[in-house]
Amino acid sequence: MAKVITLGETMVCFSPDSAAPLRYVSSFHPRIAGAESNLAVGLAKLGHEVLWISRLGEDEFGHYVQNMIRSEGVDTRAVRFDEANPTGIMFKETSRGETAVYYYRKHSAASAMEPEDLDESLFEEAEILHITGITPVLSESCRRTVERAVELAKRHGVRISFDPNIRRKLWGDRDYAPMLRDFCRESQILLMGLDEAKVLYGGESPEEIFAAVYGDGAVQLAVLKDGGNGAWASDGKQILYLEPWPCRPVDPIGAGDAFNAAFLAGVLEGCDLQTCGRMGAVAGAMATETDGDTEGYPDRRKLQRILENREQIYR
Template identity: 45%
Template sequence: MDVITFGETMVLFTPVTAGPLRFTSHFQKTIGGAESNVAIALSRLGHKVGWTSRLGKDEFGTYIRNYIRGEGVDTTGVVFDHSRPTGVFFKEQRPGKEPNILYYRKGSAASRMTPSDIPEAQIKEAKFLHLTGITPALSESCKETVHHAISIAKQNGVKVIFDPNLRLKLWSAEEAREALVPIVAQCDYILPGLEEGSILTGKTEPEDIASFFLENGSSFVVVKLGEKGAYFASEAEEAHVPGFPVTEIVDPIGAGDGFAAGFLSGLLRNWPVKEAVALGNKVGAYALSVAGDAEGYPNWEQIIKEKADAEVLR
């Protein structure tokens, strides 16, 4: 196993037309979840990856499990809950603005995850454990589960990569700081966006955000800067890596998860970290060009072909 991840994935309903949901009658159904996005993107890039969660024992839960499994992701650790439903959410399309996200996830099966739901054997054999700040925001038991997973990884020499992925609809900025800063201190790689890095650290510049996390226990920090690319820092080196131009942004959701997958793919291939960050930028850019969370992620053949075409044009 290259990477193991866990967290809540919900059924996503996206209207076929833009505008207020009260005027919408037709929706497209797919799935959405930061951790499963990363798992799917990594699988397409040729890696062995596992995703687990707690899903309702209902049609939506089966749909999510089958969808992710169909992408080549190991879902054997998934637990089906007979008493709690699978969460759902809606994406209200607003032309010229980011979509408005409406969650219906309170009391969901995933919010009842406990340490006993975690496949310890998969964590022990993985090279990386991937986590996000969404999971600890769901409930106290979910937060305990994250700490438990990190403990298992640390005991077995598994590197932990953490994306804060702040969701201020789930908790306040103060609650997020109180819960996430101690988690970050236990993780090896941190991937904050500029805004969420500022919320967690009180700093505004990427260099200062990275310094805060490095001084608090992390080994490597990448601050995502959107169209400007990313800034990374460790004790050994630091650099800005430019982003990839995107002619038309259809849907910004899922780009950060694509970055995490591309960056992890570079690390798994033992690339220099600057090249791994560049691959993260590239995979994240793919997500912007189509509607949906995971639909735009490339496969490895696409990456190789574009790289070969670029060499020819030089």
């Protein structure tokens, strides 16, 4: 049985073959993109059993997504194929080192997820449920599905890991911050971007934010990620600064999910807070060094070599 369960939408992502406004791009290549499946792939590469739950369209894109995720060692048996709704797609646009994304996911199969899509038996031997703030804002049925997953996790003693993963394009004119704070309070492991934490908790410094986090809710471990500036981790008793791992970034998308995956791998392995944080920092940095969300994620051997400061022999 999978030790980690996650659920959410994965889309087919069309990446341009040139850096320019999309009106001038004539060719694209497909990849997959989804915060939760990114995390699942990251954990699987590090040798952990992980289950990804979602709905995909009963179309060629849906089978492409499942094949890609399954090929990385992720358990996809809980995926449902939807004949009434299509697989979501998105397009990337790159220019001057920046990446913009355009979503075409309205009425997608994943947005039609229902609580009935969750098999309670899957939670009986799991250790961690990882959710994000993306899925519950896709639709009311998705919100109910995430709430049901949290309920099942609590019933079976499964720790809840939450990344708010704020997506303003999905929020529209609604304020989902109160709902996301509710999920924060339900979680034992909270993995946030520093900017997201400021939106949800209002503090400016890590100390202020951690004080707010631990003053309300069930949180046992919390992380504030700040990209190339490093990160901070706390267990409620101490705050550790995690230096950024040196890298040559190409595309930052997927780095936060890589950090989450490696950090949770450390938690599953019983590592101390410093080691969990260092694992996350290394994986997050490596994720930025390739195009695509997960292509740069390290496997167990590569991550271990870096953690042990062993030199890689190439020739």
